[in-house]
Amino acid sequence: MVWKQDLAKLKQQLGEAPVPPPPKPVPKPADKPLTPADLNTEDALFLAAMGRRQPRPAPARIPEVQAAPVEPPPPPPDTFAEAVADLKGLKPLVRPAVRPKPTPPSPPPLPAPVLEAPVPLAEPHTAPPPAAETASPPPLPSRPVRFQLAAGMALEVDGLLDLRGHSRQDAIERLKDRLADGLLLGWRSVQVLLGTDPELHGSLLALLESGEAPMITRYAQAPVPMGGAQAWLLYFAPPA
Numbered sequence: 001m002v003w004k005q006d007l008a009k010l011k012q013q014l015g016e017a018p019v020p021p022p023p024k025p026v027p028k029p030a031d032k033p034l035t036p037a038d039l040n041t042e043d044a045l046f047l048a049a050m051g052r053r054q055p056r057p058a059p060a061r062i063p064e065v066q067a068a069p070v071e072p073p074p075p076p077p078d079t080f081a082e083a084v085a086d087l088k089g090l091k092p093l094v095r096p097a098v099r100p101k102p103t104p105p106s107p108p109p110l111p112a113p114v115l116e117a118p119v120p121l122a123e124p125h126t127a128p129p130p131a132a133e134t135a136s137p138p139p140l141p142s143r144p145v146r147f148q149l150a151a152g153m154a155l156e157v158d159g160l161l162d163l164r165g166h167s168r169q170d171a172i173e174r175l176k177d178r179l180a181d182g183l184l185l186g187w188r189s190v191q192v193l194l195g196t197d198p199e200l201h202g203s204l205l206a207l208l209e210s211g212e213a214p215m216i217t218r219y220a221q222a223p224v225p226m227g228g229a230q231a232w233l234l235y236f237a238p239p240a
Contacts, residue, residue: 164195
């Protein structure tokens, strides 16, 4: 092939050309001693550098340093006081003694109670039997109250009884019947006409003062428009 021919020619050309000499080996620098050398050794090195070679002295051998034997650590102290004593500048702590608290004095014993003799109970006092109650007198009949009305006023009444011209006994009986009827009917007032007969007026007032008409609580002379001195107004007790 063509490239093989070119390679053969190139080899022939290279074989005919002079081969250059190999380069001189560069001297290896001497190892620098770990320890400073003495004066003679320094001079020998200086002369060797200037071209005056002298036999190179053997480098000084560094003495081997033997390691100091490692001592085992001391055993730990058994108590806290020994550990504190090993520290420099410190003193073991000494706790002060605890003083016992003084006991308070016991109170003096109380005197024994003195038992008193029981007091004899007094006999119950029996009250004397009540005396026989005396018969109380019957209550007095209630009397109506007389009051005064204005002369010119006219009032309304629930009933009217005209006794003019009747005898005294007949007038009183009629008046009692009319008062009983008015009490049942719930009247509040009744007008009684007596006329000018003084005996009828005296009988009416005697009936009211005797308490035989307890349903009447007040009475008054009739005003002029309702009969004046010839009539009376009677007022019933209010219903309970």
